[in-house]
Ligand SMILES: NC(=O)c1ccc[n+]([C@@H]2O[C@H](COP(=O)([O-])OP(=O)(O)OC[C@H]3O[C@@H](n4cnc5c(N)ncnc54)[C@H](O)[C@@H]3O)[C@@H](O)[C@H]2O)c1
């Protein structure tokens with residue numbers, strides 16, 4: 001093939017047994033990679049759906065689902081042609097989603113739809129006050145009240161959970177049995193979050209459907225890790241030059257990869273363990289180690305680093321102030337993790353090496369998006385635990401302080417606030433100084449905003465950051 005020729009499949013595609021929602025960069029660098037590298041990967045094809053726009057599906061379909069994974073180490077790149085995604089669809093195509101989820105060969109649905117897409121309230125339950133959720137409740141009630149033959153004129157659900165509930169209704173009707181739903185999003189207790197989003201919605205629409213989901217859907221929890229920034233034009237040009245073909249959709253990722261899973265797969269799963277995945281009975285500590293140490297440090301750098309003029313993770317880590325704040329936060333997080341079995345000193349050392357890989361341009365602006373959902377899991381639990389232990393929680397408070405300072409700056413500059421809770425944040429930011437702080441923290445966590453010690457810790461860190 002020459003750089004002017006697009007990719008196309010020359011060998012038969014694997015049969016579809018996995019349906020994926022959220023056809024972003026991470027899915028293609030992580031679950032698609034583990035499936036391709038599993039000993040039985042040739043038996044497990046993935047049909048992947050986009051979330052909000054058809055673009056990624058159109059681009060990938062034009063090359064039969066094939067794309068290049070660029071594994072970017074500190075000293076060079078490795079290129080691999082990925083074949084495990086065999087179909088790519090627009091997420092709005094709920095008819096195809098329903099057909100595939102209802103197929104007897106489909107064993108699971110995996111999710112990388114972003115934290116905010118679960119539409120959960122601060123207490124972890126489905127946010128029924130969200131207009132998109134409410135619209136889906138209405139749409140799904142109308143759809144379930146009709147037979148499949150006369151429902152063609154009705155609107156489909158639009159949220160990820162709504163579309164999946166609609167598709168699960170089709171599986172229930174087809175009698176094709178239980179399956180697994182595997183959240184691969186950076187959420188604390190992501191199995192519980194997926195159950196709250198999907199089961200919670202079904203319960204409101206139709207309690208019988210909710211009961212069917214509870215009995216037939218196994219929500220699997222995961223800790224997922226592989227730093228995968230957004231693809232740029234540079235990667236497209238690089239693949240053309242190095243691989244000799246035109247690929248519209250390459251993905252760049254780091255060499256490191258980790259996947260810890262916990263839960264049942266009633267209709268089977270690939271032998272992901274043969275590709276390095278680990279199956280455990282209890283996942284909470286693994287999730288927290290990753291969410292607090294890796295993602296927490298990322299969010300701290302995203303706000304404090306941008307405030308100090310940095311654009312990427314590697315740049316922020318090279319700033320001694322940011323590096324010291326990471327150490328401060330990590331010490332607090334570590335104090336709230338078990339000292340046995342997690343190899344935390346080695347994990348921290350490996351993170352410093354991964355973050356300093358300057359060949360991966362991981363932009364702080366991308367990490368900073370949707371901070372209200374992310375800080376709720378990355379900073380709030382550590383701050384609460386530290387205060388409860390009688391300590392200052394300065395490191396976790398500093399992460400929240402940096403977020404507040406960053407938002408205040410964006411508000412003053414009239415910049416776009418990239419957060420699904422932007423309306424609530426804008427209301428808070430319009431208040432007087434002091435009142436705005438309390439209202440912003442309340443978006444993260446109501447009880448935290450009512451805790452005077454926590455608010456004082458955050459206010460002190462804001463003064464330091466803005467001094
Ligand atoms: N990129 C990483 O390094 C990484 C690592 C571990 C976990 N993750 C998890 O994967 C998620 C996706 O990351 P990515 O790098 O693939 O991002 P991405 O922007 O490349 O892709 C996100 C996907 O989610 C869909 N989506 C976004 N908002 C949605 C919504 N409101 N409803 C339904 N679908 C929606 C998008 O359409 C897209 O398909 C992250 O939010 C995180 O939870 C990412």
Ligand SMILES: O=P(O)(O)OC[C@@H](O)[C@@H](O)[C@H](O)[C@H](O)CO
Pocket residue numbers: 115186224225226227228294295298299366367
């Ligand atoms: O993907 P998000 O938006 O949840 O968070 C941004 C980063 O912290 C995240 O993508 C990490 O790079 C990733 O979790 C590493 O495995």
